[in-house]
Every structure is written in structure tokens, then in C-alpha cells.
Amino acid sequence: xxxxxxxxxxxxxxxxxxxxxxNLKTFKLVFVNPEDEKKFAYRPGQFAELSVTGxxxxxxxxxxxxxxxxxxxxxxxxxxxxxxxxHNMQEGDIMGVRGPLGNWYPWEILEQGKNVVIIGGGFAFTxxxxxxxxxxxxxxxxxxGDIHVIYGAxxxxxxxxxxxxxxxxxRDDIHMHITVDGxxxxxxxxxxxxxxxxTEQKAPKADADTxxxxxxxxxxxxxxxxxxxKLGYAxxxxxxxxxxxxxxxIGMCGRCNIGMEYVCKDGPVxxxxxxxxxxxxx
Amino acid sequence: xxDYTQKIRETAKKLLSEGKVDAVIGYRExxxxxxxxxxxxxxxxxxDQLVFNSFCGVNLAxxxxxxxxxxxxxxxxxxxxxxxLHIVENQVDRERLFVIGAPCTRMVDxxxxxxxxxxxxxxxxxxxxxxxxxxxxxxxxxxxxxDVLQDNCSICIHRNPVLADEMLGEKLPEQEADRYADVxxxxxxxxxxxxxxxxxxxxxxxxxxxxxxxxxxxYCPTCxxxxxxxxxxxxxxxxxxxxTFHFLRAFHCAGRCTDCGACERACPVGIKVRQLTRKLxxxxxxxxxxxxxxxxxxRPPLDTxxxxxxxxxxx
Amino acid sequence: MRFxxxxxxxxxxxxxxxxxxxRVFGPVKEKEAYxxxxxxxxxxxxxSFQNTRLSPKSTVYPxxxxxxxxxxxxxxxxxxxxxxxxKDYSPRVILGIRPCDAKAFELVRLNFDTPExxxxxxxxxxxxxxxxxxxxxxxxxxxxxTSAGSGPYDEAGLDVLLADRDDHFxxxxxxxxxxxxxxxxxxxxxxxxxxxxxxxxxAEAEGKVxxxxxxxxxxxxxxVALHGADFWEDVAFSCINCGTCTYLCPTCWCFDIQDExxxxxxxxxxxxxxxxFPLFTLHGSGHNPxxxxxxxxxxxxMHKLKYFVDRYGRGIQCVGCGRCVxxxxxxxxxxxxxxxxxxFEPAPEKCPA
Numbered sequence: 018x019x020x021x022x023x024x025x026x027x028x029x030x031x032x033x034x035x036x037x038x039x040n041l042k043t044f045k046l047v048f049v050n051p052e053d054e055k056k057f058a059y060r061p062g063q064f065a066e067l068s069v070t071g072x073x074x075x076x077x078x079x080x081x082x083x084x085x086x087x088x089x090x091x092x093x094x095x096x097x098x099x100x101x102x103x104h105n106m107q108e109g110d111i112m113g114v115r116g117p118l119g120n121w122y123p124w125e126i127l128e129q130g131k132n133v134v135i136i137g138g139g140f141a142f143t144x145x146x147x148x149x150x151x152x153x154x155x156x157x158x159x160x161x162g163d164i165h166v167i168y169g170a171x172x173x174x175x176x177x178x179x180x181x182x183x184x185x186x187x188r189d190d191i192h193m194h195i196t197v198d199g200x201x202x203x204x205x206x207x208x209x210x211x212x213x214x215x216t217e218q219k220a221p222k223a224d225a226d227t228x229x230x231x232x233x234x235x236x237x238x239x240x241x242x243x244x245x246x247k248l249g250y251a252x253x254x255x256x257x258x259x260x261x262x263x264x265x266x267i268g269m270c271g272r273c274n275i276g277m278e279y280v281c282k283d284g285p286v287x288x289x290x291x292x293x294x295x296x297x298x299x
Numbered sequence: 300x301x302d303y304t305q306k307i308r309e310t311a312k313k314l315l316s317e318g319k320v321d322a323v324i325g326y327r328e329x330x331x332x333x334x335x336x337x338x339x340x341x342x343x344x345x346x347d348q349l350v351f352n353s354f355c356g357v358n359l360a361x362x363x364x365x366x367x368x369x370x371x372x373x374x375x376x377x378x379x380x381x382x383x384l385h386i387v388e389n390q391v392d393r394e395r396l397f398v399i400g401a402p403c404t405r406m407v408d409x410x411x412x413x414x415x416x417x418x419x420x421x422x423x424x425x426x427x428x429x430x431x432x433x434x435x436x437x438x439x440x441x442x443x444x445x446d447v448l449q450d451n452c453s454i455c456i457h458r459n460p461v462l463a464d465e466m467l468g469e470k471l472p473e474q475e476a477d478r479y480a481d482v483x484x485x486x487x488x489x490x491x492x493x494x495x496x497x498x499x500x501x502x503x504x505x506x507x508x509x510x511x512x513x514x515x516x517x518y519c520p521t522c523x524x525x526x527x528x529x530x531x532x533x534x535x536x537x538x539x540x541x542x543t544f545h546f547l548r549a550f551h552c553a554g555r556c557t558d559c560g561a562c563e564r565a566c567p568v569g570i571k572v573r574q575l576t577r578k579l580x581x582x583x584x585x586x587x588x589x590x591x592x593x594x595x596x597x598r599p600p601l602d603t604x605x606x607x608x609x610x611x612x613x614x
Numbered sequence: 615m616r617f618x619x620x621x622x623x624x625x626x627x628x629x630x631x632x633x634x635x636x637r638v639f640g641p642v643k644e645k646e647a648y649x650x651x652x653x654x655x656x657x658x659x660x661x662s663f664q665n666t667r668l669s670p671k672s673t674v675y676p677x678x679x680x681x682x683x684x685x686x687x688x689x690x691x692x693x694x695x696x697x698x699x700x701k702d703y704s705p706r707v708i709l710g711i712r713p714c715d716a717k718a719f720e721l722v723r724l725n726f727d728t729p730e731x732x733x734x735x736x737x738x739x740x741x742x743x744x745x746x747x748x749x750x751x752x753x754x755x756x757x758x759x760t761s762a763g764s765g766p767y768d769e770a771g772l773d774v775l776l777a778d779r780d781d782h783f784x785x786x787x788x789x790x791x792x793x794x795x796x797x798x799x800x801x802x803x804x805x806x807x808x809x810x811x812x813x814x815x816x817a818e819a820e821g822k823v824x825x826x827x828x829x830x831x832x833x834x835x836x837x838v839a840l841h842g843a844d845f846w847e848d849v850a851f852s853c854i855n856c857g858t859c860t861y862l863c864p865t866c867w868c869f870d871i872q873d874e875x876x877x878x879x880x881x882x883x884x885x886x887x888x889x890x891f892p893l894f895t896l897h898g899s900g901h902n903p904x905x906x907x908x909x910x911x912x913x914x915x916m917h918k919l920k921y922f923v924d925r926y927g928r929g930i931q932c933v934g935c936g937r938c939v940x941x942x943x944x945x946x947x948x949x950x951x952x953x954x955x956x957x958f959e960p961a962p963e964k965c966p967a
Contacts, residue, residue, distance in 0.1 A: 018734040022681050022871075022882075023696060070684050070694040071880045073873045075898075096898035098527055111694045235901070261903060262895050264871045267731040271868030272887070272894050274913075275903075276837050277921035282730070296841040298895075298903040298913075330939070330947040331756070337852040337944055357944055361854065410646070418664075420755050435755075503645070505668070505677065507888070509856035509943055525893050534872050534885050535678035565943035567858045568667065569646055 021267050024068035024113025025053040027089070031108055035092055037174030041140050042104050043080070043092045046114060057117060059083055060124060061147035062258060062286050065116030066266045067091060072102040076263040076281065079117065080143035082150035084157070089114060092143050092177055118266040119285045122148055122230055122256060131226050132162040136241055138169050138212045138233030142177045144258060145232055149185065158190060162226060167219055169196040169212040169237075173205060194219040213240040216248075223249035230256045242289070255289040259299045275299050303351035303401055303467045307373060310399055310465055314371050315343035320397050321368040324359050325349040332424045332433075333409035337362060339370075349373075351467070353426055356406040356449055358561040360515040364390040371397035371464075375406075377451075377559035379460035380592025381515040384555055387598055390518060400463025402471040405455065406560075407431065410569065411447040416440050451560030451573060454478045461593055478558075479581045481574060497542060503568040504541045506534075510572050513565035516552050523547060549575035554583045554599040557592045617808035618785040620776075620801045625783065628799035629658055632707065635798045636744070639673045640709040641666050650708065659709045661778060664754050665935060669864030670715050671722070673708055674739040677861075680881045681735065681871070687878040696882065701735070703742040707795060710748040714757075714933040716771035717764040718864030719745070721933070724926050725867050744791045747772040751815065753823045756936030758949055760820055761827035763929040767816035777815055784808045827949045828956045829930050833923050839960040840920060841912065849951055850911035852944040857888035859914065859938035859946070865931050868894070889913045915951045 026049040035041040048054045059065075059079055066074040075097070081090035095104045106112065122144075127133055133152065137145045145168070152161050166185070170176045176195065186193045186207075196208035196215045208215050212233065221227060229250055231241055238257065245255055261273035261280040268282030276295035278284060311323040326335040327348040335354045339362075340346055351373065359372050360381035374382055379400060385391040412433060413421065420435045429444050445453070454476040460466070485493060508524075511517045524532045524544050532547075533540035549572075558580060562572040583589045586609050587600035600608070620628065632638055633655060640659025641648045647667035653659060682696035719740065726733035726740075750757075750766035759765050769775055773792035777784045784805060787796055796802070860866040870887035873880055887894055890911075895904045904910050922931035932948065939947050 018732050018737065020698065020734050021731045023698075026695060068696075070696070071686050071873050071875045073882075074871065094898075098530070100898070101528075113696065260897070262897050264869070268728065269725055269731070269733055269867070270870065270884075270887070271725075271889065271917075274917070274921065276841075276916075277925040294838060296838060296916075298909070329945040330950055331945060334945040336946070338848070339851045357852070362851075414646075422755055505857075505861050506885075507857035507861045508891075509854070509858045512854040512856040513943055525891075533874055534870065535874070535883060536885075537678070565854070565856065565858075567862060567941040567943075 022115070022265070024066065024074070024115040025057065026050065026111055027114045029106055029108050029110045029112065030088060032106065035177055036140075037172070040095045041092055041177065042095070043090060043177075044103070045081075046089045046091065046112070047087070049111065054086070057089070057114070059117035060121035061151045062121035062144050063117040063119050064144070064266075064285060065089070065091070065114050065118055066263075067093070067099070067103065068113030068115060069099050069102045069106070070111075070113065073099045074113075074115065074264070075099045075103075076118070076260075076266055078141075078144040078147075078258070078285075080146050082147045082154070084151055084154040092140065094140050115266065119281055120283070122258075122286055123228075127228060128157070128160040130160065130162050131228055132164070132221065132224075134165040134167070134220050134227065134229040136167045136212060136216055136220070136229055136231045136233070138237035139171070139175070140177060141232045141234065141258075141260075142168060145230065146178050146181070148230065149191070153185070153188070153191060163192065163221065164190070165192045165194065165219065165221060167194040167196070167212060167216050169198065169208075169210075169215065171198045173197055173200050173202055192219075211240070212237050213244045216241055217244045220245075220248055223251065223254065225254075228254050228256060230258075232258045252290040252293060253288045257287055257289060257292065258285045259287060260285065261299050301351055304349065306467045307349045307351055307399060308346045311340060311346040311349055311371065312343045314397060315341070315346065319369070320371045323349070323371045324362050325373040325399075326351060326355045326357070326359075329354065332421050333407060333412055351401060353404065353407040353431070353444060354409070356408075356560065356564050358513070358515050358559045360385060361513065361561065363396070363515075364518045366391070369395045369397070371399055373399045373401055374460050374463065375401050375403040376455065376458040376460055377403070377557045379462055380457065380557040381559060383461055383592040383595040384557070384599070385515070386595040393595070397465075398460065398463045400460030400466045402460065402466065402468050403452075403455070403458040404471070405444070405452040405458065406449050407444060407447050408449040408564070412442065415442045415447055449560045449564060450571075451558045451563070455558070457557075457590070457593070462595060479577060482578045482581055485574060485578070498538060500574065501541050501545055501570060502538070504536070504545070504570060505568060506536055506541060506544070507567060509565040509567060510545075510562035510570070511548055513561040514552070515559070515561070516555050517548070523551075545572065545575060549579060552576050553579035554587070554589060554601045555591050556580055616787050617805040617812070618787060618796060618801055619803045619805040619808070620783040620785055621803075622781055622783070624801065626658060628801050629653075629709070630655070632795070632799045635705060636795070637702070637704065637706040638709055639670070639706060650711075653709075661710055661748060664752060665712050665715075665750075665937070667937075667941075668862055669718065669935065669937065670708055670711050671718065671864050673706070674719065674743055675722070675736055675867070677886045678883060679735060679885075680883045682882040684880050684882075685878055686875065686880060699881075701738065703738045705744065706739075706742055707744040707746055709746050710776075711745050711772075712750055712935070713747050713766060713768040713770070713772065713775070714750075714759045714762075714764045714935045715864045716745045716747050717768055718771075718933045718935070720771040721865050721922075721928065721931055722867050724928065744773045744795045745771060746774040746776060746792075746795060749775055749777045749815065749819065751778070751819050751822075753819065754936055754940070755824060756939040757823050757934060758825065758827045758936065759934035760823045761825050761829065762932045762934030764933045765816070766819035766823060767812070777812060784812065786812060827934070827952050829919065829923075829952055831956045832919055832930065832952075835920065835955070835958060836960065837916075837920060837924070840955060840958055841916060843955075843958050843960075845954045845958075846908050846912045849915070849946065849954065850908040853890070853907055853911045853946055854944060855890045855892070855907055855910060856943065857886075857890055858941050858943065860888040860890060861886060862937040862941050864933060864935055864937075865918070870894075889917070911946070915948065915955065918948070919952055919955055
């Protein structure tokens with residue numbers, strides 16, 4: 018019997034501070050046993066349990082893309098016991114990864130030439146990065162229509178993956194709408210304003226072939242949803258990724274449910290239409 | 300119907316319909332014999348669910364902290380002492396609280412009743428003149444209420460409320476009681492015996508925290524056993540962790556516990572948790588001449604310092 | 615399926631013989647209450663109980679269980695590597711489990727044995743377990759098994775069902791595991807005419823179980839409306855958010871995973887957890903989707919009586935053992951709540967002005 022609680026051993030290949038408040042760090046992890054990488058076949062939108070031996074596990078969205086073989090990437094916010102311990106670990110240290118867990122964004126649908134509008138805020142951009150890298154991969158790009166990305170953070174220094182954002186800005190096969198809540202940087206040449214406002218200004222109008230993927234803090238989601246309603250997005254075309262406290266990640270320990278669905282196993286990706294039918298316990 | 304029940308309903312109805320309070324916290328008939336359920340009544344038309352009987356052991360002071368509304372609450376002697384403590388500890392605002400004082404007729408321990416009828420099913424119970432008439436399939440048996448009281452009630456020396464805005468009856472005579480016979484027995488043990496005694500005492504604990512959660516004193520936003528940074532206590536049923544929980548919780552209640560018995564009453568596995576709290580109660584009485592919750596204006600001895608405090612124990 | 619007669623004096627011998635090839639768990643009275651314990655040599659299960667205080671779920675699913683062991687000592691080659699400790703999955707038998715509690719294992723199995731994932735700890739222990747039921751001729755006033763899809767002679771999840779007939783037991787051997795069990799005990803007196811007797815006893819016993827806990831309309835309820843019903847505040851008021859109901863429940867399965875380290879040696883373990891505890895759902899950010907007592911009480915009942923019903927189509931996640939009813943310190947009664955939920959009708963929607 019496979020033991021779904023067993024973490025694959027991985028080595029920290031790099032650990033880089035991501036934001037100016039130094040609370041977010043991006044880890045590149047390499048499997049100790051190369052055969053484990055094959056078992057860890059994932060799709061953008063899934064997450065994994067990062068295991069720090071002696072401290073515990075935390076569920077974190079996978080920020081790398083399956084089109085980037087050889088490593089897994091995770092961006093971790095320092096909040097609790099495990100994430101703090103993880104932040105204190107060094108390149109070369111051994112830790113564990115358990116997964117891939119949960120479902121993914123609906124690539125089966127999106128890859129049929131659909132337009133994709135990615136709307137992200139703060140440090141919830143991880144699986145969205147995975148998705149963008151995946152869609153922009155030369156083998157995949159033609160499967161999608163227009164790609165829009167609206168991504169906001171408090172300040173320029175709080176944006177994740179800044180170098181990549183700037184590179185994407187230069188491309189003509191993706192429409193980037195980077196924004197910050199505010200900045201005193203005179204050289205800032207992108208948007209200033211909250212994500213819902215920029216969404217209203219920049220997001221394409223809804224149609225049957227356009228899907229919005231929304232991922233961000235509760236307040237951003239709360240104010241973005243009416244904007245999407247106004248733009249005419251049907252609720253089954255609004256895709257959201259939820260976070261709830263999780264432990265097992267495999268739908269057994271019981272804590273992450275919204276109604277009859279377990280966020281860890283039946284989610285974390287749900288359409289707004291699905292969420293409308295569940296209690297709002299997230 | 301007891302006199303108290305009638306008066307509680309009248310008072311509740313009056314307070315609610317006159318808008319003096321937003322809600323009344325009392326007891327309603329349980330779904331089981333020998334039980335009453337705490338309830339909250341907001342509608343003056345619904346006061347008739349309120350009752351008072353010998354099964355109202357739950358301490359209603361536990362339902363008061365963090366309430367923002369104006370409530371009336373039924374309070375026995377011990378409940379009222381816990382309310383006094385809540386006032387001292389700024390957990391309730393006296394101005395927004397209406398205390399319906401119930402000189403306590405002492406509460407029944409349903410496990411003792413069950414034992415008294417030999418574990419037979421109990422489908423009904425009535426009480427009159429200090430007797431409980433218990434009935435079940437094919438039997439009826441009368442037991443003396445004094446033989447089936449909650450342990451804390453049988454040694455209670457403060458049955459009358461220490462504060463009340465309205466009293467449900469005349470003050471009742473207080474009894475003399477030896478409150479610490481079993482504590483002295485434990486004190487007399489050698490350290491090894493005592494450790495073995497406590498280990499056995501808590502061996503059946505399932506860490507459900509019913510004792511803590513039933514206790515009006517345990518209103519900390521995050522209990523020390525639930526802290527994760529740092530984690531003080533393990534979460535398993537390891538005996539050391541379990542005893543650490545019980546010992547530290549008891550110390551946290553020192554000088555504050557009114558011996559309302561809520562902890563023992565709530566414990567699903569029948570652990571005599573009060574052995575710990577009464578040892579500390581005995582020490583507070585001896586060291587500081589202190590009984591908890593007797594006065595809403597005086598802080599408990601362990602959160603104040605007075606020049607005359609004993610200090611011989613500081614080595 | 616066949617019937618055996620086991621004389622009481624042969625019972626004692628058989629139980630001792632069983633201990634040679636099984637670890638035998640049975641009800642024993644300790645201090646004031648009955649609970650299931652591993653029976654040492656010479657100790658018989660005490661069948662003079664109505665039901666045990668704690669459910670027998672811990673015989674398969676211990677309250678605290680080590681999932682992995684590891685060392686943090688970097689001088690050791692396998693440092694930081696998780697290893698499953700040696701576990702005893704040799705055959706074990708639960709003697710005298712009540713049919714409701716046996717059925718509970720079948721409901722819990724839906725959680726731990728899924729098409730996508732198998733919980734190896736729960737499942738290995740479950741598969742190692744033979745369940746020998748003791749039919750319930752004297753149900754408690756808090757029992758409602760017949761309302762909860764079980765019954766005093768329910769065979770679900772059992773390998774053998776025993777009926778206590780004063781000087782002997784009648785045994786209905788239901789499975790291959792059951793056959794192995796009776797053969798290990800050396801019980802082989804056939805009682806082919808016992809079938810009718812069993813049916814009569816079952817009907818009598820079922821008649822004694824208090825009924826009237828309706829659950830028939832739960833599946834038809836609209837989840838969000840039921841979740842928003844106005845009775846939850848009243849249901850939850852008295853709750854003190856302890857874990858008594860969930861820890862005593864034979865069908866509650868929720869757990870927490872924790873690492874514990876002493877010196878350089880550590881374990882990853884799981885402990886029962888409870889939806890009654892605020893910590894159960896508290897996010898690292900401080901946000902709590904079930905922040906209030908009402909949220910948590912509602913979760914427990916919605917899970918048992920609605921979400922489970924919808925997810926598995928196997929009825930309610932409750933076998934009617936009545937433990938939560940009789941042990942709740944404040945008398946919150948699932949029978950009352952089931953009635954409220956089953957009878958709930960959402961307020962008619964107001965016409966837009």
C-alpha cells in the first residue's frame with residue numbers, strides 16, 4: 018500500500034528572499050531520488066505539503082510549472098512554526114515534499130483555445146506563475162487565445178517574481194497589467210490602483226470563450242467579484258483557488274471542508290458557480 | 300413547578316418586555332432526565348421554557364464573557380461568585396448585567412443517581428421534599444437527594460448568591476463542612492505515592508478539554524495547551540503532557556476557583572479534577588485567608604501583592 | 615453463513631484459545647465504566663454492559679498514533695528520513711462490539727479507504743480486525759440505531775454476531791474472517807434451527823429501541839439554506855466547544871498531524887482532533903472560517919446529517935449509539951437537531967419590491 022503521508026526527500030537548491038519585507042522566500046527544491054520526480058507529475062494549480070522534519074508540514078501552492086523539469090519551486094510566507102523553520106533552512110538542507118495534491122485549473126477546457134484572464138493579488142500569485150509559465154511554453158501557447166494578467170501588490174517591492182514579470186511585459190503574446198496599491202518610486206511605469214479597479218479598466222469583456230482565474234486575499238476577491246459580474250463573466254467562467262487550514266492534504270483529516278467538499282482534495286480550484294452552492298466557510 | 304421556576308419566568312418576562320435586558324440566560328428542561336440545558340431567551344413570549352430544578356449544575360457565568368448585549372442571568376451561589384470574579388477581572392460589565400440570584404438548593408450528580416438505581420435505565424425523575432423519585436422500565440425508586448449531590452455541592456458552604464439584582468427566595472442556611480478531607484489524604488502521601496496517585500487519577504483523560512471549557516475561569520483567548528509558538532505541551536495522550544495540562548490549568552485557577560464543580564460535572568470519563576483545584580483553594584485560604592469570588596471589588600491574591608503576604612515559601 | 619451454539623462454559627475456554635492466535639479486545643469495567651481493552655490472559659470480556667463509555671474506534675484508530683519516526687542526528691546516515699515504525703497488524707478481534715459500533719467502522723472506512731488514497735495505518739488495522747458483535751437486547755433510552763440505518767441485530771461490518779441466551783450464545787457466522795475466528799476458538803456445535811430464533815430476537819430488540827429521529831428529508835435539503843437556518847444559534851448556545859461528542863463518537867474520524875521531538879529523535883504523529891475546537895480551522899494568517907461556536911456546532915451536525923449524506927449517499931454519519939447524547943455536559947441532543955434539520959423549510963423568498 019502506498020503511504021500517502023510519506024514525504025519525498027528533497028534538497029534545497031536555492032532559497033531567495035522574494036519581497037522587501039523579507040517575509041517571502043522562494044525555494045527551489047530538487048528530488049534526492051530522481052525517480053521521485055516522475056511520480057510527482059503535477060499540473061498548474063496543484064499544491065504540495067512541504068515537510069520540515071521535526072516541525073511539521075504546510076500546504077503550499079506549486080509555483081513552478083511542469084514545463085520546467087528538474088526542480089520544484091515554492092514561495093513561502095513566514096507565518097507559523099513550519100514556515101519560520103523553513104525560512105531558517107539553508108541551501109543543501111534536506112526536507113520533504115508530499116504531493117502533488119488537489120485539483121488544478123481546468124486546463125482540459127482552457128487548452129481549447131480559450132482566452133484566460135489571470136487576476137492575482139499579493140503572495141497568492143504562486144500557482145498563477147505556474148500557469149503563466151505553462152501557457153507561455155512554446156509547446157502550449159497556441160492552445161490558448163488571449164492571455165491577460167492583472168497582478169497587484171501593496172508596493173513594487175512586494176511583487177513576486179519581478180524579473181519574470183518584466184520579461185513578460187516585453188512579450189506581445191501576453192497582456193500584462195501590473196499594479197501596486199501605491200508607490201513613491203518616480204520611475205514606476207506600470208499601474209497604480211487596487212486590483213478590482215485595474216480589472217475593471219483592463220480586463221476583456223466576458224464571452225463564452227473567456228475564463229477568469231482569480232487568486233488573492235479575501236478582500237481582493239470580495240471586491241473583484243462584483244467587477245467581473247459587471248463585465249458579464251458567468252459564474253462558471255470564474256475560477257478560484259481557495260486556501261483553508263489543511264493537515265493531511267488527501268481529504269481525510271476533516272478540517273478544510275466547505276460543505277461536502279474538501280478544499281485539499283476536491284479543490285483547491287472551484288468555479289464561483291460551485292462555491293455559490295457551498296457554505297462560505299473559507 | 301418550583302417556586303424558582305415561576306419567579307424566573309416572571310422576572311424574565313418583565314425584564315425582556317420592559318426592554319431592561321436584551322436576553323435572559325437560564326436553564327430549560329433537558330432532553331434527558333436529570334439534565335437541564337443552558338439557554339438564551341430573547342423573546343418575552345418564550346420565557347416559559349425556563350426552569351429551575353436540581354439538575355441546573357452548569358455554571359452560567361461561563362456564558363457571560365465577551366457578550367456585548369445586556370443580559371440577565373440566573374445565578375446560584377457559585378455562579379454568582381464567578382460573576383464577581385468576572386467583574387474583578389473585567390470580563391463582564393456589571394452595568395450591563397442583571398443577576399437573578401438563586402439561593403441554591405444544591406445540585407444532583409446524575410452519575411450518582413444512576414449508580415443508586417443500579418445502572419438501570421432512567422426514563423423519568425421527579426423531586427419533592429428532598430427526595431428524588433426515579434423511574435424506568437419496570438421500576439420506581441426513591442433516593443434521598445442528599446445522597447446523590449454533586450461532590451462540590453455536598454461540601455458547599457456558600458450556597459447563597461454574593462450579589463444579585465433580584466433574589467428568587469430568602470437566603471438559605473449555610474452548612475459547616477470539612478472541605479479538604481481528601482486533599483489532606485493526598486498531602487500526607489510521599490512524593491512517589493502522590494505521583495502515582497495523580498498518574499492514576501488522570502490515566503483515563505482523553506484531552507477533550509470539557510473540564511477547561513466548562514470552567515468560567517478558562518476564558519483565555521488561546522489556552523496554553525493550544526499555543527504553537529512556542530508549543531508548551533504535546534497534543535497526544537502522553538501521560539506527562541496530560542498531567543501538565545491538568546496541573547497548569549489548576550494553578551491558573553488558584554485563588555479564582557469557586558469550586559462550582561463544572562469541571563467534574565463535564566468530564567465524560569469521571570476524573571476527580573477538583574482534587575487539584577481544592578488543594579490550591581485550601582492553600583489560598585491558609586496563606587491569604589482568601590475565598591474566591593466573595594467580593595467583586597477585591598482582586599484575587601495571586602494577581603496582587605500586599606506587604607503582609609506570606610513569604611516563608613520563598614527560599 | 616451458518617449458526618453455532620456456544621455454551622457459556624465452553625466460551626471461557628474458547629476465549630483463552632483465541633488469545634493464542636489473536637490479540638483479543640473486549641469490554642471490561644474499570645473504575646466506573648466499561649471500555650474496550652486488550653484482554654490479558656485469563657481475563658474475559660465483561661458482557662454485562664449496555665454500551666461502552668468510549669466507542670471501540672480506538673482499537674483500529676488510536677487517539678495518538680505514530681506515523682513516522684526519524685532522527686535529526688546528522689551523524690547518522692538516515693538523518694531526517696521518515697521511517698514507518700514497526701506496527702503490530704497481527705490478527706486482532708473485538709469481542710462484544712455492539713452492532714451500531716461495528717456499522718460505524720463501515721462509515722469511517724469511506725473516509726480512509728478512497729479510490730484516490732488509502733490510509734495505510736487505518737486500513738491495515740481494520741483489515742487485521744475480526745469484529746464479533748454482541749446483539750443488543752437491552753437498548754439504552756438514548757439509543758436510536760434503528761433511526762440511523764443500523765439496529766440491535768445489524769450485521770453490517772460484523773464477522774460474527776452473538777446473541778446472549780443465558781447459558782449459551784447463539785453465533786451467526788457471517789464471513790470468512792468469522793469462520794477463522796470460530797475455528798480458532800474451537801467452537802463448532804452447529805445450530806441450524808437458530809435462524810428463526812435470531813429473527814424473532816431481532817424483531818423484539820428493534821421494538822425496544824426508541825425511534826422517532828427522522829432523517830428521510832435531509833438529502834433533499836438545499837445545503838446553503840440549511841446552513842443558514844435560524845435554529846443554529848439556539849442549538850449552539852449551550853455548547854462549551856469541548857471535544858466530548860466527537861471523541862466519544864464511533865463515526866468521528868478527524869485528526870491532526872504533529873511533529874514531536876525529544877533530543878535528536880522525533881516522530882510525526884496524528885492525534886484525534888475535533889471540529890469543536892477553534893484551532894481546528896484557524897489559518898496561519900489568523901483568519902478562521904469557523905470562528906464562532908455557532909459555526910462549529912453547525913459544522914458537526916451538518917457534516918453528520920447533511921454533507922456526509924450528500925457525499926456518499928449512504929445515509930447519515932451516525933449510527934445512533936447515543937454516546938454524544940448521554941455524555942454532552944450541557945445536553946445538546948443530536949436527536950433534536952436531526953428533527954430540526956429534517957423538518958427545516960426555508961423561509962419563502964421575498965418578492966423584490
